[in-house]
Amino acid sequence: MIVDVHVHVFPSLKETAGYDDIQSNYAVHQGKIRRLWARMKTNTLDERYIPEPGEDVGFRMDDYGKFYWTKHGKECWMQRFPAVLKNMEWTPEQMIAFMDEVGVDKGVIQSGYMEMNFERDYIAEVTAKWPDRFIGTITLDYDVEKGAEHLRGEMAKLRKAAANQAIKGVYQVFPRGQAIESSDFEPLWKELSDLGLPHFFFVGFQPKDKYLYSLKQIEQVLKKFPDLVGIIGHLGGNIRSSSHPNYTDGRELLPILRLPNVYFEVGYVLAYENWTFWKENYEYPYPLHTKLIKMLYDDVGCERLLWGSDMPNLYRTCTYRQCLDLVRLHFDFLDDDEKDLILGGNAARVFRLEP
Numbered sequence: 485m486i487v488d489v490h491v492h493v494f495p496s497l498k499e500t501a502g503y504d505d506i507q508s509n510y511a512v513h514q515g516k517i518r519r520l521w522a523r524m525k526t527n528t529l530d531e532r533y534i535p536e537p538g539e540d541v542g543f544r545m546d547d548y549g550k551f552y553w554t555k556h557g558k559e560c561w562m563q564r565f566p567a568v569l570k571n572m573e574w575t576p577e578q579m580i581a582f583m584d585e586v587g588v589d590k591g592v593i594q595s596g597y598m599e600m601n602f603e604r605d606y607i608a609e610v611t612a613k614w615p616d617r618f619i620g621t622i623t624l625d626y627d628v629e630k631g632a633e634h635l636r637g638e639m640a641k642l643r644k645a646a647a648n649q650a651i652k653g654v655y656q657v658f659p660r661g662q663a664i665e666s667s668d669f670e671p672l673w674k675e676l677s678d679l680g681l682p683h684f685f686f687v688g689f690q691p692k693d694k695y696l697y698s699l700k701q702i703e704q705v706l707k708k709f710p711d712l713v714g715i716i717g718h719l720g721g722n723i724r725s726s727s728h729p730n731y732t733d734g735r736e737l738l739p740i741l742r743l744p745n746v747y748f749e750v751g752y753v754l755a756y757e758n759w760t761f762w763k764e765n766y767e768y769p770y771p772l773h774t775k776l777i778k779m780l781y782d783d784v785g786c787e788r789l790l791w792g793s794d795m796p797n798l799y800r801t802c803t804y805r806q807c808l809d810l811v812r813l814h815f816d817f818l819d820d821d822e823k824d825l826i827l828g829g830n831a832a833r834v835f836r837l838e839p
């Protein structure tokens with residue numbers, strides 16, 4: 485069984501996506517452009533054209549994955565999603581068609597791109613309609629600054645979602661930067677442990693000191709709650725060329741990955757999409773990705789690695805089959821049994837899937 489632990493499905497992002505209005509939806513996307521700058525292709529690399537959160541730049545989306553805005557008189561764009569997106573949507577039917585084409589049995593839908601309450605209903609509908617193909621995750625707003633009553637409400641949402649057997653994990657349920665190792669968070673970590681729901685941690689894509697500090701916090705939590713399963717995606721998120729101030733070589737992840745309750749996503753090759761920065765490392769099968777995974781494999785073994793493509797975003801770099809073939813054909817340091825574990829065996833265990 486081949487399981488992709490990182491897929492997305494979403495309705496048209498040119499609509500409200502569950503927010504009160506289109507402008508609120510657009511504001512969320514505009515607010516993330518600075519973080520994504522120089523990863524995704526843009527028609528300029530000059531940072532003075534980056535739109536700030538809330539700045540009036542006429543932000544808008546159009547077909548084929550592009551965001552547009554106007555700043556200092558210049559019409560700017562970012563290829564936020566791949567050009568295969570029509571109408572800025574990625575339907576479950578499209579995702580299944582791509583899975584069928586390359587032979588992927590199941591996809592774990594990682595939450596994202598929608599208002600989170602709307603999204604829980606959306607993912608519940610998708611997993612109810614295609615229970616054999618999709619496994620759902622949900623997210624929450626576990627923001628300790630919003631007070632005890634708010635947190636109780638979020639915990640109730642968690643328990644309600646977890647009663648649905650198709651929901652088998654959660655994705656980044658707290659605002660980044662909060663003290664997740666503090667007692668405020670203990671009810672959350674305990675509940676996730678008791679429910680047996682793995683937590684995908686969104687780390688990186690931020691200044692190096694913040695990134696390294698967040699890893700220390702996660703390590704403390706996962707040590708204190710050994711029944712909580714943590715999954716680190718996006719290669720840790722701070723993979724940059726060695727000349728970049730946020731450059732790290734991946735070794736910072738080892739203290740976490742050496743814990744027995746932690747997994748790491750293999751196959752996120754979107755890090756290498758921008759030719760301007762990566763040059764020869766831009767080319768499939770992404771030698772730096774292989775080097776990083778081999779380093780982690782040598783240290784913690786294949787049982788901790790889960791293949792995840794980040795479809796449809798993957799199509800900003802390579803095809804779905806190529807992503808699968810990274811493991812199947814290009815990881816020559818693995819034997820066939822180890823490849824099977826990374827491509828599905830480990831995920832079946834983590835997400836308690838029926839054979």
Ligand SMILES: [Zn+2]
Binds near residue numbers: 490492594596794797
């Ligand atoms: Zn993703």
